[in-house]
Amino acid sequence: MKRLISCLAFLVVLLTACKKESFINSADARVNISTDSLRFDTVFTSVGSITQSFKISNDNDQKLRLSQVKLMGGSNSPFRININGVAANELSNIDIAAEDSIYVFVSVTVDPSTANLPFILSDSISIQYNGNQRWVQLEAYGQNARFINAGLINSNTLWDATKPYVILDFLNVAPGASLTILPGTKIYAHANAPIIIDGTLNATGSVSAPISFSGDRLDAPYRNYPASWPGIIFRSSSLNNHMQFVKVLNAYQAVIVDQPATNANPKLVIDQCIIDNAYDAGIFARNTSIAASNVLISNCANNISIQAGGSYNFIHCTAASYSNNFLLHKTPVLSVSNFTLQNGSPVSSNLQANFTNCIFWGDAGFVDNEVIVRKEGSAPFSVSFNNSLFRAQNEPTAATLINVIRNQEPLFDSIDVSNRYFDFRHTKSPAPGINAGLVSSISKDLDNNNRPVGLPDMGCFEKQ
Incomplete structure (x- = not known):
């Protein structure tokens, strides 16, 4: 009896291990991507940005293989990515264990141009698995x-x-x-x-x-x-x-x-x-x-x-x-x-x-x-x-x-x-500072609005 129980336990462990080692191939596999876009606020030319990231989670009880993660602009893109610790514009056959996840890190460096006004830079990251293709959009504002x-x-x-x-x-x-x-x-x-x-x-x-x-x-x-x-x-x-x-x-x-x-x-x-x-x-x-x-x-x-x-x-x-x-x-x-x-x-x-x-x-x-x-x-x-x-x-x-x-x-x-x-304007009645000031030579307020000829308001703003 003890030998039978031991064999059954071994089979359970073996079957469980096999299940976890097998890959889910269904197009309906549960894959969570933590965001669909990353936006970088003003990035000065040549300086480089902070690094942002998103997470790709395998919410299944089997392993998942990403057939490809790719920065679409490639080497010509101002963006740079790091896929689960590997700095590359494109990576194939990335395995994610059951109920596990990987990170993709993104940064951007803007090349100088002749533009004076801020300009928009964009690219995207393609994520492919089990016949599916999903996207994370990238956007940055560059400034010379x-x-x-x-x-x-x-x-x-x-x-x-x-x-x-x-x-x-x-x-x-x-x-x-x-x-x-x-x-x-x-x-x-x-x-x-x-x-x-x-x-x-x-x-x-x-x-x-x-x-x-x-x-x-x-x-x-x-x-x-x-x-x-x-x-x-x-x-x-x-x-x-x-x-x-x-x-x-x-x-x-x-x-x-x-x-x-x-x-x-x-x-x-x-x-x-x-x-x-x-x-x-x-x-x-x-x-x-x-x-x-x-x-x-x-x-x-x-x-x-x-x-x-x-x-x-x-x-x-x-x-x-x-x-x-x-x-x-x-x-x-x-x-x-x-x-x-x-x-x-x-x-x-x-x-x-x-x-x-x-x-x-x-x-x-x-x-x-x-x-x-x-x-x-x-x-x-x-x-x-x-x-x-x-x-x-x-x-x-x-x-x-x-x-x-x-x-x-x-x-x-x-x-x-x-x-x-x-x-910090004070236009509500009965604000005690309204018409409570001393007549002075200051004819404008912080908003460049006129102060009255008579008693002005206290503070830097004049009620209009």
Whole structure:
């Protein structure tokens, strides 16, 4: 009896093994291909893309033989494929074990051309088995660009919008030199590529053709990550800088302004600009001078950080942060101080800072006071808030407050954290910032809409 049972068990194992080793030949074999298309967002010429993949699964209890997997464009295709670990444009007789799968990896490299506008590249992968043929479509957007590798600008230079600029190592505008950027120009920086201004930056866009600075990873999800690139740094010798209709997106520290100007002008004049999604500071200013109007600083870890004194005039600006998938809002949107610590002791400098018709707001949770003002020492100190709105449990006692609105929701038009959609206009009634500003010389808002002759709205947007 024991011998009979052993023989039967052996036969069961043998039959099972034979079944698994046999191939399914039916055209109705269950084969799952994880996608029918792969799309690559903007790929700069010569740089190459990320690698994407799809899976071919054999959902049968027998082995499956793929008669062919083929990149139809072959060696002339800008796409490259790797089939289950084999780099080849075509592979035949690929076996997939029962209830197993293989991966096909795809990348694309775009050859330079004379085109200025983005162009579409396409190809397809054919998958054949048991008389069936299925397809995965491939599509990429190619973009010619001007590449800057360890770029030093030591004379007056003009950048236009015909092709984007990709900074691979760093860009440095030398003392005495200037970089002028025309409307519509797009600048993309590599992860370790800061833009360093020792001379002068004049970036003047328009409402219909803004200038943009961002990281060079344009594929999802990387295009939305903070800290995608270092940011713009205005160093001690820099002077007479101007930014208008500029977007600075997804930097580590978006705009750093360091040390006083060497003349009587503000070191940076920034108007009608958007600074968004910085991993650390949106604007970091240290003992310097900034004139800012109609600027939106949104969803940064530290929207505005002013240290070690200086001279600042912010008018019609909005600084707002909400916790999202990338950043927790856990520091005030505005921090102002007149000192730095040296060997653990505060060293103070002169500070004059005026905030007029501004909104400083963030979601409640980790931050009790969205505005922090700190004073040390006896150096001249003047910080004032005029006709501004902010959220704070405690008023900043070191500052002068005139006609401020505290702890009233600004009623922004849309705060959709789950979809990362934020509209910091405030057109809903009764938004407290509407017609609550102080009459000023600022005649336009961030959208370049007219502000009224009478009382304007607080913040960077004017209700129309």
